Amino acid sequence: MKIMAEVEEVELDGEYGSVDGLRVACSRCGESVDVYGRSSSSARRGAAELRDACTCRGSKFFVLDGYDD
Numbered sequence: 047m048k049i050m051a052e053v054e055e056v057e058l059d060g061e062y063g064s065v066d067g068l069r070v071a072c073s074r075c076g077e078s079v080d081v082y083g084r085s086s087s088s089a090r091r092g093a094a095e096l097r098d099a100c101t102c103r104g105s106k107f108f109v110l111d112g113y114d115d
């Protein structure tokens with residue numbers, strides 16, 4: 047099943063202060079993961095992590111709507 051992943055720009059706590067990151071959230075259950083970086087590959091990494099974090103049942107495929115460099 048395709049699920050829309052909502053991508054939001056956030057500031058994350060890094061070792062030397064705040065760093066740019068992305069929050070990728072499941073549009074169905076609202077579960078989210080934070081990843082470092084704001085490139086499209088960061089967003090894809092977030093989508094991969096979200097597959098484990100998300101509590102929705104069944105097979106999942108997250109679609110990053112419109113998010114690209």
Ligand SMILES: [Zn+2]
Pocket residue numbers: 072073074075076077100101102
């Ligand atoms: Zn979910």
